[in-house]
Amino acid sequence: MADMTTAQAAALWSGLMILLMIVLAIRVIMTRQKHGIGLGDGGQPELTVAGRTFGNCAEYVPVGVGALALLTLLGMPAYAVHAVGGVLFLGRLLHSFGLATDKVTLARKAGMGLTFLSLITAAGMLIVHAFIRGQPF
Numbered sequence: 494m495a496d497m498t499t500a501q502a503a504a505l506w507s508g509l510m511i512l513l514m515i516v517l518a519i520r521v522i523m524t525r526q527k528h529g530i531g532l533g534d535g536g537q538p539e540l541t542v543a544g545r546t547f548g549n550c551a552e553y554v555p556v557g558v559g560a561l562a563l564l565t566l567l568g569m570p571a572y573a574v575h576a577v578g579g580v581l582f583l584g585r586l587l588h589s590f591g592l593a594t595d596k597v598t599l600a601r602k603a604g605m606g607l608t609f610l611s612l613i614t615a616a617g618m619l620i621v622h623a624f625i626r627g628q629p630f
Contacts, residue, residue: 556612560612589604
């Protein structure tokens with residue numbers, strides 16, 4: 494990973510997050526089939542959890558992937574993109590595991606913390622870069 498370009502780093506983390514979303518979507522589909530539910534959650538807590546786990550990931554991943562793309566276009570170094578992408582992916586992964594129950598778990602809290610950390614970092618980098626000229630970081 495040390496010799497990856499910035500674009501390759503963005504591609505790696507974006508691809509992994511897309512795969513995570515596909516796994517979570519398949520979980521929703523399989524739960525729907527298990528309970529014979531075509532729309533909504535049918536009052537099934539298992540489907541509610543699966544749907545919200547996917548939905549929560551779908552709410553944060555597109556913003557993160559967009560940030561990775563913009564950081565790449567702005568010429569940020571690969572290590573910065575790895576840091577933002579890796580922390581975001583780990584956050585989404587932990588949060589997905591943490592939502593396996595309706596209780597608030599350490600994985601769920603850590604996942605949201607890492608998600609916010611990565612997005613705030615990316616936002617800061619993008620805002621700062623909007624006002625500076627020359628070499629990024």
